[in-house]
Amino acid sequence: MINVVSRFADVVIIGGGLSGTLLAVQLLRQPRGQRIVIIEPRPELGRGEAYSATELGHTLNGNAARMSVDPDNADDLTQWLTQFIDNGGWPESAEQALPVAELFPPRGIFGLYAQQRLAEARALGLRFGSTAEHVRAEVVDVQTQNGQVRVTLDDAQVWCAPRAVLATGMFPAARTAVKAPGGLNAAAVDPWDVQTMRTLDPQARVLIIGSGLTMVDAVVSLDRAGHRGPITVISRHGLWPHVRRQPPAWPDFLTAASDLSSPRQLMAEVRNQCRQALQQGVDWQAPLDTVRVHIARLWSQASERQKRQFVRHVRPWWESHHHRSPPPSDALLQKAIAEGRLTLHAACYLSAEGTTLTIRRRGESVPVQLHGDVLINSSGIEYDWRRVDKPLPRQLLARGLAKPGPLALGLLADDEGALLDSDGIASRRLFAMGPPLRGMWWESTAVTDVAAQAKRLAATLLGSD
Structure with a gap:
């Protein structure tokens, strides 16, 4: 021994x-x-x-002003990045044409x-x-x-x-062995593996499962690899991330309305605040961003039933509205959509055999198959x-x-x-x-x-x- x-x-x-x-x-x-x-x-x-x-x-999906690793200095990344750029690092930052605090590194x-x-x-x-x-x-x-x-x-x-x-x-589901049927990752290309994507036919038909930020990264990877063929995205709810903008400050309405407790009440008030913002010519992202600091408190105070309600009914919209895409990545996404190369299907993934997917589209009962040349698992985090x-x-x-x-x-x-x-x-x-x-x-x-x-x-x- x-x-x-x-x-x-x-x-x-x-x-x-x-x-x-x-x-x-x-x-x-x-x-x-x-x-x-x-x-x-x-x-x-x-x-x-x-x-x-x-x-x-x-890139980060938040600008430098939002991403400090120092909880005592919100400008820490902005200060570091300013010096890094001044010393010759990241010359490509000039392409974003933004102040350092608003850059997406x-x-x-x-x-x-x-x-x-x-x-x-x-x-x-x-x-x-x-x-x-x-x-x-x-x-x-x-x-x-x-x-x-x-x-x-x-x-x-x-x-x-x-x-x-x-x-x-x-x-990450794309890099993690999970106990799930279908053997998805066995045939899938890693969403961040640009080197492997460069070996693909530029006109290859790409199927992507999942429409969150990992999907956005996958589209960026394909673009970097020179891919110019069709991309089909399959997502249960047919939603993908909104682009992150830089809205002005908005009053913290949740501090003033501490009696809001249920997901239903919260959603109603958030919608109300967003409508008020739009009526005033203010970006709807402004009031939504004020919710962020209250999430831990609201979640911990919610009952298990309320948490289940949130996950089942609200989560997809929370993810797409709150976990937003960085502008440079969103620009690539919108370009592919405008060219007719990228389409989104609201459908449930059922199984995979090689690069053929069996799905069931929303509102339909009969499964159908989608045939592609390349498969990417962008289903997010396990x-x-x-x-x-x-x-x-x-x-x-x-x-x-x-x-x-x-x-x-x-x-x-x-x-x-x-x-x-x-x-x-x-x-x-x-x-x-x-x-x-x-x-x-x-x-x-x-x-x-x-x-x-x-x-x-x-x-x-x-x-x-």
């Missing part, structure tokens, strides 16, 4: 994308010596799935920004005796024993710490950890160390991010942040959400000794 030697840290962060990196930044800034270990299989920290993009056309450049903030925090941490080590591996198991969290990696390393944090980010076929989610749930969150979205946790086990007891050792808390706060993926969570969780971890 092999005797595995455990290594020790003060905090183990599972995941080194944006969530894990921002937590490390907050911990390193504290005047206290700590050994922080970040387990991340990718070669670089700070990028994760979202910010590993290399194509300049894959490429996601790869945003990854550089996150990495620089981590490097600065590491330098500061050294003054306090703190370090943040990147261990390049994947976590396959987590156990709690003797007041410690025992983290096992796919290379057989074992790390132990008083506290561990799940900062696993998102599980938030149900029970469906993610990876070792860590399987083991956490099997051991009873975690349980699915509300409506099976992410994991269940308390207000401080401590995971609740299968008996509903909050852990003193295991925590989560970012996308795994989708079910707790609904919006738990945006940069500003993750940054604020990182700051709160760092204070919790340091206060739990």
Whole structure:
């Protein structure tokens, strides 16, 4: 029997994308010596799935003024980006013809920004005796024993710490093995794989499942690869993202109307405010944007029945109206529509056999087949950890160390991010942040959400000794 030697840290962060990196930044800034270990299989920290993009056309879907990683300085990205451009970085920014605060930076450049903030925090941490080590591996198991969290990696390393944090980010359906029929990903081209798309016939018939922001990225990827053929998008509700604009400020009507509680009441008032805005010649996005800061409160206060109502009846419209497309990407989308190359079908995806899809169009009962040359799965994010076929989610749930969150979205946790086990007891050792808390706060993926969570969780971890 092999005797595995455990290594020790003060905090183990599972995941080194944006969530894990921002937590490390907050911990390193504290005047206290700590050994922080970040387990991340990718070669670089700070990028994760979202910010590993290399194509300049894959941009943030929010402008620089909305995407600061510093919860205490909303202008942090704008300031960094100004200096980056002044030093010769991203010369293509001139094409957007906008002030820096209104630019939509490429996601790869945003990854550089996150990495620089981590490097600065590491330098500061050294003054306090703190370090943040990147261990390049994947976590396959987590156990709690003797007041410690025992983290096992796919290379057989074992790390132990008083506290561990799940900062696993998102599980994109296009890159995640999920327990679902159809074998969709076996035949699908990755939405962000421009290199593979360059090998395709430029006139190939492309079928895309899903019409959210991943679909928008797929269209950008195809354009970058030189594709000029027909694109057919299949979406259950036949909706796709509105373009993000820069509307003026609008009064925070939800603070003034604190009695609004049900999804029905909220939707009625939002529509009313949008009508008022349009009557005044103001963009309808202005009042909708004021809802954003109240989502966590409204979601956490809602009953399970109300949450189900929201997900079933409101979610598609919330996603298309709130999670908007960056203007450069939307321009490509609209160009393809105007040329008659891109069409959208409101239909349910039933199965796939190679690049042939079986669908059922809305309002029809008889399934039909769509034949294409290329298939792309842009069905978004898999938030149900029970469906993610990876070792860590399987083991956490099997051991009873975690349980699915509300409506099976992410994991269940308390207000401080401590995971609740299968008996509903909050852990003193295991925590989560970012996308795994989708079910707790609904919006738990945006940069500003993750940054604020990182700051709160760092204070919790340091206060739990």
